[in-house]
Amino acid sequence: MIKIFLYELRRILTNKFFVGLFIVTCIYSWQTLSGDIITGVANTAPFSAWSYGLYLGKTAPLLVITLLFFVTFLYSRKEKQVQSITSTTSFSPARYCLLRCAAMAVGYLLLSVAVIGISFFFYDWVFQFSDFGNLLLPILLILLPTFVFFLGLGMAAGRIFPPILYGIMLLVLIFGQIALPPVADLFGIQFYQSYPLTLPLGADGEPAFSVPASFWIGKILYLAAGGLLMFAALFKKKRTY
Amino acid sequence: MNISIQNVEMTYSNGKQALQGISAPLQSPSLIGLVGPNGAGKSTLMKLLVAGLLPTKGEILLGDSPLISKEKELKENLGYLPQSFGLYDELTVYQFLDYMAALKGIPQSRAAIEKAMAETNLSQYKRTRIRTLSGGQRQRVGIAQAILGNPKLLILDEPTVGLDPEERINFRNLFSKAAQDKIVLLSTHIIEDVQSICNRIIILHCGIILFDGSPQELILAAQGHVGMIDQMPAEKEEGYHITARLNTLKGVCCRIVAEELPPIAQAVDPTLEDAYMYLIAKEEKK
Numbered sequence: 001m002i003k004i005f006l007y008e009l010r011r012i013l014t015n016k017f018f019v020g021l022f023i024v025t026c027i028y029s030w031q032t033l034s035g036d037i038i039t040g041v042a043n044t045a046p047f048s049a050w051s052y053g054l055y056l057g058k059t060a061p062l063l064v065i066t067l068l069f070f071v072t073f074l075y076s077r078k079e080k081q082v083q084s085i086t087s088t089t090s091f092s093p094a095r096y097c098l099l100r101c102a103a104m105a106v107g108y109l110l111l112s113v114a115v116i117g118i119s120f121f122f123y124d125w126v127f128q129f130s131d132f133g134n135l136l137l138p139i140l141l142i143l144l145p146t147f148v149f150f151l152g153l154g155m156a157a158g159r160i161f162p163p164i165l166y167g168i169m170l171l172v173l174i175f176g177q178i179a180l181p182p183v184a185d186l187f188g189i190q191f192y193q194s195y196p197l198t199l200p201l202g203a204d205g206e207p208a209f210s211v212p213a214s215f216w217i218g219k220i221l222y223l224a225a226g227g228l229l230m231f232a233a234l235f236k237k238k239r240t241y
Numbered sequence: 242m243n244i245s246i247q248n249v250e251m252t253y254s255n256g257k258q259a260l261q262g263i264s265a266p267l268q269s270p271s272l273i274g275l276v277g278p279n280g281a282g283k284s285t286l287m288k289l290l291v292a293g294l295l296p297t298k299g300e301i302l303l304g305d306s307p308l309i310s311k312e313k314e315l316k317e318n319l320g321y322l323p324q325s326f327g328l329y330d331e332l333t334v335y336q337f338l339d340y341m342a343a344l345k346g347i348p349q350s351r352a353a354i355e356k357a358m359a360e361t362n363l364s365q366y367k368r369t370r371i372r373t374l375s376g377g378q379r380q381r382v383g384i385a386q387a388i389l390g391n392p393k394l395l396i397l398d399e400p401t402v403g404l405d406p407e408e409r410i411n412f413r414n415l416f417s418k419a420a421q422d423k424i425v426l427l428s429t430h431i432i433e434d435v436q437s438i439c440n441r442i443i444i445l446h447c448g449i450i451l452f453d454g455s456p457q458e459l460i461l462a463a464q465g466h467v468g469m470i471d472q473m474p475a476e477k478e479e480g481y482h483i484t485a486r487l488n489t490l491k492g493v494c495c496r497i498v499a500e501e502l503p504p505i506a507q508a509v510d511p512t513l514e515d516a517y518m519y520l521i522a523k524e525e526k527k
Binding site for chain 1: 291292293313316317319321322323325326327328329330331332336339340341343344345346383386
């Protein structure tokens with residue numbers, strides 16, 4: 001099982017799309033930090049959790065597009081042809097699919113680590129800021145629901161009609177630009193820019209990082225929807241056509 | 242291993258009936274050649290046998306139980322080469338076979354992979370990326386993954402397509418050797434492949450079994466229906482099927498199959514190909 005996982009991971013990490021998107025994401029991350037984030041968000045410090053949330057929200061669409069590219073590998077014509085061989089082995093199809101999802105998760109994680117690593121280096125280099133503990137919550141609030149939701153959506157869409165995946169990639173880019181209520185704002189781009197302005201200032205002159213219940217509920221709903229879609233995609237209908 | 246195909250019918254959702262109530266027992270050891278024109282239902286039958294499709298009617302038994310309830314057992318003992326397949330181009334030959342060995346749960350995979358590569362003459366391409374292989378070499382990788390781990394049931398759909406004549410002979414010998422202790426089901430258009438190695442032939446035509454028996458029995462059925470004649474004008478070809486035009490010292494001669502040979506024809510011993518042509522022509526005439 002480990003062997004299959006490692007081969008899948010190797011196939012993902014050595015793919016030219018992944019390498020290309022990795023480089024683009026790293027460059028975009030640096031530009032976002034030195035452009036939008038360096039002045040801080042909603043009158044908070046550039047290294048506040050609010051600013052950091054915006055930074056992750058802005059880079060998340062690229063992470064999602066990379067993830068959706070991984071998902072296209074599962075449903076491509078070439079993959080279907082390989083499946084004509086792999087599906088006749090005794091290895092459980094659901095377990096096989098889960099292993100491949102795990103490899104995609106590691107690919108997504110590595111890209112996320114690069115995005116986070118660049119930001120930590122930027123903060124340390126520009127602001128000599130290294131107290132990264134308070135940035136953990138925005139990391140979890142953005143990266144985890146985004147991964148689960150789009151993996152589930154991508155897998156379900158890929159099973160129905162693989163070209164839809166490219167449409168979703170386009171929607172992801174649009175999704176990041178439109179103003180949405182906190183419950184629906186998956187990337188939180190609008191939320192991190194506007195919500196801190198409504199909060200009272202703390203002793204350090206900045207609003208404390210606390211998100212409203214509607215924002216939490218939204219994230220939980222996205223997680224649940226992603227999980228359900230993933231389950232539906234894993235449950236394979238059998239073979240009469 | 243014992244597989245029983247019982248009155249199996251297969252109709253696709255577009256209404257195309259691929260198989261019409263076919264029955265056949267498959268027991269090891271045997272090397273069975275599945276022959277028939279395009280669209281006869283060969284690939285559909287193979288997909289049913291590897292549990293890639295469910296029959297619309299009838300059933301396939303593995304031992305005494307329905308195949309579907311023993312799918313895991315079937316797949317643990319199965320080596321399958323589909324007619325059209327893909328490989329992971331970014332992996333090397335060894336890595337792909339290692340990947341397949343992991344999926345098949347083969348213990349001591351290294352030895353099994355080395356053996357499969359040696360048998361398919363791929364050892365020298367062990368570290369070659371699949372994307373750089375020729376069509377014939379890719380076909381050999383397909384065969385290597387099928388024979389990996391010495392499965393008890395080997396189902397090969399057009400395995401010799403794209404192979405050069407020498408490789409075809411090598412593979413015929415390999416399949417023949419493999420069939421000594423297992424079921425090898427081989428679908429092909431190349432009658433020569435079947436003639437030289439199969440101990441049983443199943444001829445499928447329009448989803449029904451036209452013939453199920455030994456190559457000798459098939460040849461015997463065509464005895465007296467194959468002859469040689471001098472080439473005749475096209476309008477006189479009705480009722481005959483010309484299987485070959487041969488350049489001889491006397492000029493061009495034709496080898497024909499017919500239900501009733503014309504008086505000018507000189508009867509000759511049928512080959513397996515003649516017998517096959519005779520059977521198909523007879524069926525099409527109906």
